[in-house]
Amino acid sequence: MSDTGNEIDELRRENESLRERLRTADETLAAIQEGEVDSLVVQTSAGPRVFTLGDARAPYRMLVEAMQHGAATLDREGVVLYCNESLPKLLRTPRKQVLGARWESFLTADSVGCFHELLRQASQGSVNDEFELRTADGTAIPVVISADPLYLDESPAVCIVVTDITERKLAERALQASEAEIRALMESMPLFVWVSDSEGANVYVNRPWIDYTGLSRQESRGDGWLALFHPDDRSAALAAWGSGRDREGVYSVECRLRASSGDYRWFLIRGLPLRDGGGRIVKWLGTCTDVEDQKRFARELQRAKQVADTANHAKSEFLANMSHEIRTPMNGIIGLTGLALDTDLTLEQREYLDGVMLSAESLLKLINSILDFSKIEAGKMELEQTEFRLRETMLMVTKLLALRAREKGLKLSFNAASEVPDRLIGDPARLSQIVINLVGNALKFTQEGEITIRVESQELLGDQACLRFSVSDTGIGIPLDRQAAMFLPFTQADNSTTRRFGGTGLGLAIATQLVQLMGGCLTLESEVGKGSRFHFTIRCGLPPRPLESPLAEALAPDTTLSVLADAVTQSAAVATTATVCASPIAGERPDERARRGLRILVAEDNSVNQLFARRMLEKAGHSVVIVGDGQQAVAAVNHDRFDLALMDVQMPIMDGFQATAQIRRSESTTGNHLPIIAMTAHAIRGDRERCLDAGMDGYVAKPIHAADLFATIMTTLNPPAPVTTDPSQVAADPALSKSPYFDATDSATEVDCELQKELALMFLEDCPSLMSKIHAAVSLRDSESLRFAAHTLKGSVGIFKDSAAFEAAYRLERVGRDADWEAAEAARDVLSDEIRRVCGTLENLLNPSES
């Protein structure tokens, strides 16, 4: 009994002890699972030994615990065997409740089925999917769960990692929203928006594209878009696309695209390649902007501009024509006023008519300005290309203006640098016009001091010369802010200027345009109160080199008279180019008539030439009637008596040849003979012959030079050279004013002086041989040689305007022709004396110290 009782007690104790051990084991296991234990005591043969868990697994465990993601080990049934610290936090559930729980209890109902599937797949390998967790407080959290197979103690299990993708989902949703916004925007834009792949196949087009092309979204995909391009634009579109490949940024091209209606409209196509890190094009983004309206506006604008230009052109042409038409009656007014002034008038009548003349002339000047301006505007201004002498031309201009300078007590001087070539090819009349305008302005705005015209050589290149002119004054100057406006037509420095100084404001605009036509530019520097300086450059041609000594060659025995005359013209600033073929009018001594002034008819349609002729002739004391065409010339001759007519060859309505023929016809009944001198721009021999054949008496080349003209008039009427200059017109060089042989007007400049000296030298060289020829001819009674030599000498002394010597030579020429040898010997002696005197004077001029 007691044994049994003891056994029972023993059993109970053992049972109790086992229970205790079991409990301890349970608790130990739980503690291990909880991670509250870090060392285990293991019984070994050597006794208990401590194993620190941390030694082997701590790094991994720490990693797992430190993870942001939740991590857990599940058994085959989905029961949580282990979880890290993040997982209970994610589930908002105490770890204790997570451990041992079934994982599916933390999933939303929708996710459970999927999770079973995941578990099944996870036994094969790594898988992952999205699920929704349900937390203790009922919140649903989107997660990604990745599952991997795991073997724990030989039994299959699954290791899962749970990642919270709430943020990602929010971002995705935001992205989707903004994408939807952008897409809505693109769909509602008026532009076409397209996206294509790297090869140009469309992957997206927006609604306006679809609406325009009439293609469906599906049809718009791919590379069918090229077919929508206008056939003429396809290659350009492809080329632009190709160029977009090769460079950064946006390419653009304008092409026509076909609408669903079949019509084409212009579009501006812009495309941008998107590249990957390696620079390869991934896709293209682009737009098409409808520019049809813009294009149309531009075209219309262009057309409107053309219309406006045409209208402006027509206006200019009209103005030009009108100006031309107005000049005809103006010529009538001026001509008839001139005629009236020539009659006996009371002082009062003369005063009035002078006023009429003055007004008419300024009106004519104004009309000429407008005509010039209109011509330039209408693109009708054509410059002449003739050979001329710069110094001679500038001298004429200076002389023209000298009178006005003197009236105001101003000094006017002209200076040409020595390197400036004298013989040029260009338009001397227009060059003169520019200088006259600039000097005219300077005269207008200068009260005291001087005006200087300078010419320098800027560039000499082969057969081209670039010359730089300047006209400076000591006038009122132009404020800086007004200078630009000065060059605009119809503008003056100050509106009050017009009232004070008059003028149209066209002059400078014309000068500017003329300078531009001559390949240069006109500039201005000016300081108020100090004066102004206008500069301009022009390009001129240079003629081939002249003969070494034209006069010497001209004096060779076989040289004809006319060649001699030409040679003298070329070598001298003042010379004769006369072709002598008129006989003097019987009765009156021509020189007397010349001195009292001739009545001269000028038939000339060119306004500048008219003015030039009028000025020159009137200054020489003649009275002038100007007509604009041959018909008027014939009418004037029929109604009035003239001593001389200057006839332009080319004129409207009736040209100079026809007019001359008509005049000669009517003269055949009256027996009169009006000396007619032709004026022509065509300085060729054939033209001269034509003039003479047409019944003209003389010939002068255009542009007309005063010296040429007077010499021609002189020889045509056969008087000795009339001294017609007013020495007070120009401030004369004091050194030259002593010389009796140089007209003060001709020696206004140093250059002129140099020329005169050169001529004098040439004369002194050539004179002895000419004189010995004359002596020989008289001794040998060779009338032909005598006539030639005397004529040549006459031309030479004519240059120096020595009328005594001229008359002596002239007389000898006459008697030589008449073969009156007694008179010839006397005339020879007179001529010898005169020539000796002339030579002495010239020598004194050349070497003043010896005198």
Place this chain on the structure above:
Amino acid sequence: MNLPAEPISDTATRGDPEQTWLLRLYVAGSTPRCVAALTRLKEVCEAFFPGNHRIEVIDLLDHPELAERDEILAIPTLVRQSPLPIRKIIGDLSDIHNVLAGLQTPTSRPSKPS
């Protein structure tokens, strides 16, 4: 916290030896769980048995043979030596309810008075 290398006795306890709580903590060096357990034990004793407890810390790294006496399997383990019955609490004492249950309510568990 540095633990003494030798088993130590907390001499702060006073009064009736019958009322003194004798608590023996088995550790193995200064592992994080052992340090946490000692800290927690001191807090609990100060709070619940001020003046009448004694803590004995036994480091099994130095004296592994001492594990046999109380049949220690895992470290840290707290053994309530007194009052009887002997009770073991396995782990780092982080679960305060578990600790209090193990220490203060001896009747809550089947026990056999000797």
